[in-house]
Amino acid sequence: MSEYHNPVLLDESVSALISDPQGIYVDATFGGGGHSAEILSRLGENGRLIAFDRDSDAIANRIDDPRLTLIHNNFRFVHNYVLLEAHKATRDFREYGVDGILADLGVSSHQFDTADRGFSFRYDAPLDMRMNTEAEVSAATVVNTYEQEELERIMRIYGEVDNARKVASLIVSARSKGEITTTGQLSEALKPVLPSFAEHKYLAKVYQALRIEVNQEMRSLEKFLEGAAASLRPGGKLVVITYHSLEDRMVKNFIKSGNVDGVIVKDVFGRCKTPLEAVNRKPILPQESEIATNTRARSAKLRVAEKTEEE
Numbered sequence: 001m002s003e004y005h006n007p008v009l010l011d012e013s014v015s016a017l018i019s020d021p022q023g024i025y026v027d028a029t030f031g032g033g034g035h036s037a038e039i040l041s042r043l044g045e046n047g048r049l050i051a052f053d054r055d056s057d058a059i060a061n062r063i064d065d066p067r068l069t070l071i072h073n074n075f076r077f078v079h080n081y082v083l084l085e086a087h088k089a090t091r092d093f094r095e096y097g098v099d100g101i102l103a104d105l106g107v108s109s110h111q112f113d114t115a116d117r118g119f120s121f122r123y124d125a126p127l128d129m130r131m132n133t134e135a136e137v138s139a140a141t142v143v144n145t146y147e148q149e150e151l152e153r154i155m156r157i158y159g160e161v162d163n164a165r166k167v168a169s170l171i172v173s174a175r176s177k178g179e180i181t182t183t184g185q186l187s188e189a190l191k192p193v194l195p196s197f198a199e200h201k202y203l204a205k206v207y208q209a210l211r212i213e214v215n216q217e218m219r220s221l222e223k224f225l226e227g228a229a230a231s232l233r234p235g236g237k238l239v240v241i242t243y244h245s246l247e248d249r250m251v252k253n254f255i256k257s258g259n260v261d262g263v264i265v266k267d268v269f270g271r272c273k274t275p276l277e278a279v280n281r282k283p284i285l286p287q288e289s290e291i292a293t294n295t296r297a298r299s300a301k302l303r304v305a306e307k308t309e310e311e
Contacts, residue, residue, distance in 0.1 A: 007034030008300045009241055012284050013102055014038045016304045017239045020047075023099030026082065026231070027051040028075035028224060033063050035102055040065050050085055050098075052078065054132040074132070075103060076220040079227030097233030097307065103224065106243040106296075107131075107211065119211060121203045124184030129211045139210045143180050148172045158218070158246065159209030166193050167206060208244065221247055225254045229275040232307035238276060243299045248283070255305040276305040 014035065017025060021044040027036045030053040039049055040063065049068045052075045053059055059072045071081055082098060107119055119129050129139040142154070148168045155164035167190060174180055174189035187203060194202050212218060228238050238255075242248035253262030258274040266272050283301035291297045 006294050006296070007032070007038075007104065008290070008294060008297045009284065009286055009302045010034060010038055012302055013104070013239050013241060014042065016279070016284075016302070017100040017102050017237055018042050019235070019237065020099055022046045024048045024050070026078060026098055026101040026228075028078055028101060028103040028228070029053065029105065030058050030061075030070060031055075031104065032058070033061055035104060036068065037063055039102070040067060043067060050081065052081070056133055074220055076223035076227065078224055079230045082227075082231040097236055098231055099233060100237040100239065101228045101232060102239045103228075104241045105217075105221065105247050119207070121183050121187050121200075121207055124182055127181055127183055127186060129207075129214045131215045135214075137214055139214050140179075140181055142210055142213055143171055143186060144175050154213045155206065155209045157209075158212040159205040159207075160245070161202070161205045161209060163193055212246075218246065218250065221250055222254075222260045225251065225260065229254075229258070229307065234307050234309045236307045237279070238305045238307070240303050242283075242301050242303065243296070248301055248303075251303050255303065275308060277308050279304040279306055 018039065021042060023043075025039055025043070025048070027039060027049060028051075030036055030051040033051075036049060036051050040047075043049065045067075047067055049065075051068060051070045052073060053070070054072065054074045056072070059070065062068075062070050069085060073081070078101065117125070117128055117130075127138065127140040127143060130137075142151075146154070148171075151168035151171055152164045155161040155167050161167055170189050170193060171180070171186070174185070180186050180189060186206075190203070190206065225238075232238060240251045242251055249262075250260040254260050255276050255278050256262055256274070257264050257272075258276070259265075264272050280303065283303050285302070286294075286297040286300050
């Protein structure tokens with residue numbers, strides 16, 4: 001396994017995840033394999049780990065361990081593959097579910113630091129941002145073909161960008177003079193709206209909005225949460241690390257209500273039946289020492305939930 005990504009909240013997340021060293025676990029976001037390696041180090045001979053990633057770079061970074069099954073696909077399909085893997089398991093867990101599922105959301109440090117992936121405005125590179133490099137829609141597709149109103153919606157909802165309407169207008173104006181194909185061209189087009197005191201912070205919101213749209217991250221997260229809840233055994237743990245308010249709100253709402261909108265649905269007896277119960281009332285945050293050595297940890301939050309008993 002090569003140096004690829006510095007995992008956040010490593011001990012806290014894996015300690016919350018594992019209850020049985022001989023159990024079956026899922027790392028829904030393999031990335032550089034940091035969390036997976038730590039999980040495997042704590043599993044016994046009969047323990048198993050199923051890991052997912054849609055990025056070919058991550059798949060090439062696989063760990064050589066017979067207890068690991070690494071799946072090249074979006075984590076939104078977690079439940080499909082858990083059922084499929086049940087047929088190969090040494091014990092039938094279709095009835096009981098897996099013992100724990102971990103997801104480290106967002107972009108890996110490798111994706112940010114690889115210039116030609118186009119995730120960062122630090123480099124003048126192709127405007128790409130695809131986590132799955134075989135996907136048809138890139139950030140250039142969004143910037144050059146979406147209607148102005150749709151660009152505004154993306155900026156406002158996914159990036160929480162101030163003056164989203166102006167940003168959309170600047171993009172449409174710039175592309176009318178020629179296609180926007182690089183991060184440098186996009187950043188240049190947005191110069192009139194960039195605050196001099198917080199230029200990088202503003203651009204980060206814009207790039208986040210485009211990345212979320214390109215990779216359909218919110219829809220994938222919703223499907224993942226639904227699949228994860230269906231895949232866990234009663235008492236199994238869901239462990240999720242979030243990095244921005246939109247995804248954190250979705251995870252928090254799902255744990256509370258069983259849906260990402262946070263709408264409490266009661267049965268005819270007035271009972272609120274949700275598939276998960278929060279283990280930690282407030283999110284677990286990184287220690288200052290970790291934040292000092294890993295900038296990605298600054299916005300990280302860890303939420304842990306337990307699958308409730310089936311009726």
